[in-house]
Amino acid sequence: MDILPYFESNRSSLAERYRLEDSQVRELFGSHPGEARSWEDRAAYLDDTAGGRADLRRVAEAVKAYHRKLPAHAETDKALEKLEREGALVVVGGQQAGLFGGALLIYYKALSVIQAAREAERRLNRPVVPVFWIAGEDHDFDEANHVNVQTPGGEVRRVRIERPEGPRLAVSRTPLSAEQWADALRELAAQLPDTEFKPQLLDRLQSHVTDAPSLSLAFARLLADWFGKQGLLLLDADDPNLRALEGPMFRELISRSDELEEALKAGEGRVLAQGFKLQAETAPGSANLFLHHEQGRLLLHKDAGRFVDRRGVVSLSREEMLELTAHRPDLLSTNALTRPLMQDYLLPVLGTVLGPSEIAYWAILGPAFGEFGMRMPLLLPRQSFTYIEPAVAGLLDKYSLTVQQAIEDWETLRAEWLGSQDEWNLEEQFRRVKEQFAALYEPVMNTVSGLQPGLARLAESNRDRIVEQISYLESRSVDAIAKRHESSLRQWDRIRQSLTPLAKLQERVYGTIHFWNRYGPGWLTLWHDVPFDPAGGHRLVGGWPHPTER
Incomplete structure (x- = not known):
């Protein structure tokens, strides 16, 4: 097995700077898996706060029931x-x-x-x-x-x-x-x-x-x-057995919906202050919750003390929402920003594995975790790979390409390779022909332009058409070279389709x-x-x- 690091071209992204333990970015998250102490501190925190989470035995029973399927x-x-x-x-x-x-x-x-x-x-x-x-x-x-x-x-x-x-x-x-x-x-x-x-x-x-x-x-x-x-x-996440255990956290999210909104805005401000763009901006008045309804899963917003959806299908008071947390939590659902909070309530989360985009939107969640008396878990960047198929490895060697070159600069390198197969130096020949034609044609243009002003435009049009025909012949000649090397070009395409499809x-x-x-x-x-x-x-x-x- 051969394993090599791939050096990201975008080393200034929030997720990549977090991965590389940038001290400034780390402030947004509070800890980093690169430090041994972070693991120990998180474990100790979870031990101290076990009473504030769902009953883990009941959670395990729900997971066990799900696994029977x-x-x-x-x-x-x-x-x-x-x-x-x-x-x-x-x-x-x-x-x-x-x-x-x-x-x-x-x-x-x-x-x-x-x-x-x-x-x-x-x-x-x-x-x-x-x-x-x-x-x-x-x-x-x-x-x-x-x-x-x-x-x-x-x-x-x-x-x-x-x-x-x-x-x-x-x-x-x-x-x-x-x-x-x-x-x-x-x-x-x-x-x-x-x-x-x-x-x-x-x-x-x-x-x-x-x-x-x-x-x-x-x-x-x-x-x-x-x-x-x-x-x-x-x-x-939509398992009704788990939903039955989430009512207390839903109650907190509803009761302190305004405070949650302010905390999310504060988190956005912290990210913007460091010069990053927001992965997804929170909407003013969002309740950051959904309601499961016969008309679909409805995103809720706050309007004059009520929880409503944009289409006007539902309008619930705060008391009615709280009633759902006690008797019908299965009708409630978190969004991308409240799911991490629910996850931490439900489970003793030492760490959570996230992709780059997820790390970017979790960056705003520090104040929200704090608002609910929680701390953000360790964020573990997802393992990311490109698999080099044996046949593709052989083609990379054949064309003297590194994997990074094939991923980042395939089109340019393919064009350069095809150009190197031009033993007739067609590009140079056609360039000279166009220059010689322009030099020969210029006196004719000057002459006819002097005879009658209207002929100048006709002469220019005539020149451009001739140059266009020369260019057309050039492109057909290049196509002919590509046709002669069709098998090799298919191999170049095989490289791309394996490493960077679409x-x-x-x-x-x-x-x-x-x-x-x-x-x-x-x-x-x-x-x-x-x-x-x-x-x-x-x-x-x-x-x-x-x-x-x-």
Whole structure:
């Protein structure tokens, strides 16, 4: 296995400066995983404040009930037992569900959660459980309903499930039919290249959806397959058993909604004062809560002492909202800014694994945590990777490219390579022809312009048309050179389609199943051997499987 750091080009971003332990940025968060003392201090704080959180035994019972719907593993049972122990801590990472596992970055986030929990357990010599928080309460179905794979022809193809007609419900509350799942699996089978691993992959995915589950539940089952033997616990933020335990925190969020709004604005001011742009600006009057309604998941705002939605579907008094916290907490839902607070109320969160954008919006949350008597957990940057396929590694060597060059400057380098194949020096020849033509034509233009003023414009138009025709011949000649080297240019395209499909990092486009199909389930388990780096950062990983193992 070959592992090399990839040096980010945007080293001034808030998330990257946090990752590199910039002292100024660190003030926004209060701690950093790069310091051993931060882990110990957070653990001691959680011990001291255990009474202010939800009953962990009841939380563990809810998680245990959820796992009865998922593939079972002995290691998961051990993790559930560990969660119930006195003094247990957790490392959490979350993501909205993704069809058939979604993009690679989700796999890497779950891997990061597991690795961080193991690292914390080693450091602190006490039980630390990895927990993956599925944001099933989110209603943006279009973010969850697809996965990208590479077709046999090398194109990126999106496989998706369309949202059923009707209100925009939470993803976990959006029913899907057996026919929709069958259609999605047929489309996936049609788009994936045929490999020795494909039949088993499709059979396993089929086993997860025979009962036509929600997108969130099918996603959880797949993650349980991938990480159950690593002891990863899964929970759905929209699980009614968990919601039943969240009423007291919802009550606080509603009772102190104005104070929360002020705290968030104060947090925004701190970020702006350091010269950063806001990842997402809070809306004036926002309640930072949603209401689950038959008309969909409704974002609530405050208006004249009432909680309303923008479409005028609901209007609830503060007392009515508080009544929901006691009797129907399942109708309430956090947003991106209150979910971290709820997460800390529900679980003893030692650290939370976040991607760059998440770190950027968490930067405003320090005052909000303080307002509710909490401290922000350790923020652990998600492990980020680009996988170098064996065939692509060979092509990089063939064209004397580094991975960083191929990622950041592919178009320029490809054009330069193609230009170097021009043994006729066409660019120079056509440049000289254009210059010679312009010199020969200038006296004619001067002469006809003197004969009649109107002829000057005609002469210019005539000149431009001739130059245009010369340029056309030049472009056709360049195309002819490209045609002669079509096979090599396809190899250049293969490099790009692997490393930066759709001009994005690999982990943000391809689904994990793309590589599972190509290299088999062993490819998934090999990631467990990649060393954990608490500071995160992007790394290049290659050297396996060996070409003879494919």
